[in-house]
Amino acid sequence: MSRVYNFAAGPAVLPLPVLQRAASELVEYGSSGMSVMEMSHRTPVYEEIIGRAEKTLREVMGIPDNYKVLFLQGGATLQFAGVPMNLLPEGGHADYAVTGQFAKKAFDEAKKYGEVKCIASSEDKKHTYIPKFGRGDITPGAAYVHVCFNNTMEGTCFDKIPDTGDVPLVADMSSCILSRPYDVSKFGLIYAGAQKNMGPSGLTVVIVRDDLIGKARKITPSVADYKTMADNESMLNTPPCYSIYIAGLVFEWLRDQIGGLAKMEAVNVAKANLLYDYLDSQTFYKAPAEKAFRSIMNVTYFTGDEELDKKFCKQAAAAGIENIKGHRAVGGMRASIYNAMPTEGVQYLVDFMKKFAGENK
Ligand SMILES: *Cc1c(COP(=O)(O)O)cnc(C)c1O
Numbered sequence: 001m002s003r004v005y006n007f008a009a010g011p012a013v014l015p016l017p018v019l020q021r022a023a024s025e026l027v028e029y030g031s032s033g034m035s036v037m038e039m040s041h042r043t044p045v046y047e048e049i050i051g052r053a054e055k056t057l058r059e060v061m062g063i064p065d066n067y068k069v070l071f072l073q074g075g076a077t078l079q080f081a082g083v084p085m086n087l088l089p090e091g092g093h094a095d096y097a098v099t100g101q102f103a104k105k106a107f108d109e110a111k112k113y114g115e116v117k118c119i120a121s122s123e124d125k126k127h128t129y130i131p132k133f134g135r136g137d138i139t140p141g142a143a144y145v146h147v148c149f150n151n152t153m154e155g156t157c158f159d160k161i162p163d164t165g166d167v168p169l170v171a172d173m174s175s176c177i178l179s180r181p182y183d184v185s186k187f188g189l190i191y192a193g194a195q196k197n198m199g200p201s202g203l204t205v206v207i208v209r210d211d212l213i214g215k216a217r218k219i220t221p222s223v224a225d226y227k228t229m230a231d232n233e234s235m236l237n238t239p240p241c242y243s244i245y246i247a248g249l250v251f252e253w254l255r256d257q258i259g260g261l262a263k264m265e266a267v268n269v270a271k272a273n274l275l276y277d278y279l280d281s282q283t284f285y286k287a288p289a290e291k292a293f294r295s296i297m298n299v300t301y302f303t304g305d306e307e308l309d310k311k312f313c314k315q316a317a318a319a320g321i322e323n324i325k326g327h328r329a330v331g332g333m334r335a336s337i338y339n340a341m342p343t344e345g346v347q348y349l350v351d352f353m354k355k356f357a358g359e360n361k
Pocket residue numbers: 010074075076077078102148150151152172173174175193194196
């Protein structure tokens with residue numbers, strides 16, 4: 001077996017023990033006589049799998065009882081529409097912070113459903129920081145305030161949970177969920193595509209406070225209506241069975257092998273610091289994200305010379321460092337160092353960066 005260090009932004013690296021356990025259970029799950037992939041979702045054995053996945057996620061994240069956990073499909077991108085369809089009444093309005101390209105996509109999609117306003121933007125500096133905003137900036141009567149908590153392409157992250165008072169805070173946490181503890185009670189709704197930090201693609205997790213459920217517009221597709229999906233325990237139709245199973249194993253790995261999210265955070269901060277400390281100690285590479293808002297999940301940097309960036313990515317791949325190229329809309333390099341990226345992988349990358357800098361000065 002030969003596994004590379006995979007720095008992809010998503011689908012991304014998964015914990016090796018999870019892959020190994022899944023492999024051992026691939027052909028026959030337990031004594032069911034079949035693979036999880038072949039199972040009807042309306043069987044006690046699958047109901048146990050999805051139920052345990054939810055229970056473990058609740059335990060790991062400390063999700064309060066007055067929140068529903070939904071396992072949906074359509075990616076975070078469907079929630080760009082799902083959020084306004086469910087939370088923005090006809091004739092209502094909502095506020096958005098535009099802190100990166102995904103935040104912008106969410107904002108633009110919401111425009112189809114009503115009046116939305118950008119109350120904070122970092123576009124003036126290519127989204128290299130998180131703009132300040134507070135209760136006073138919120139439009140009176142706003143149905144919610146939407147933020148993209150960790151900006152996957154740009155490598156920035158909110159340094160604290162914004163205070164929106166009584167207005168529900170809705171957060172796209174696709175690339176930072178489970179990276180550290182978050183106080184879920186500070187949010188009205190959290191959504192995240194699984195393929196960054198939870199499991200394979202095909203699964204989207206929505207964590208939503210009870211009082212925000214049941215107000216969807218009439219035209220909302222049933223599979224996108226939080227109430228219908230909550231009432232049917234995410235099984236109105238066939239759920240992404242296998243992705244939920246793998247995500248469940250990842251949640252158990254976090255709890256049983258890592259020891260919870262506080263421990264995970266300590267590992268993640270140490271990993272990110274390996275990269276940032278090196279970046280700060282030299283001048284060959286530039287790290288565009290402002291220090292106060294640096295992401296511990298996605299680390300962006302560039303040399304300032306596009307050809308050299310290309311050469312870096314090519315030589316890195318030859319050395320077993322895969323998918324280090326920055327998002328096509330941003331350029332440069334991006335190291336996505338999600339939970340499953342081992343510390344050795346980050347150290348290996350830093351050593352490679354030093355060598356490359358020495359050879360190309
Ligand atoms: C990856 C990503 C998305 C898009 O997710 P899909 O599951 O591909 O729709 C949206 N927001 C953020 C923050 C992301 O990292």
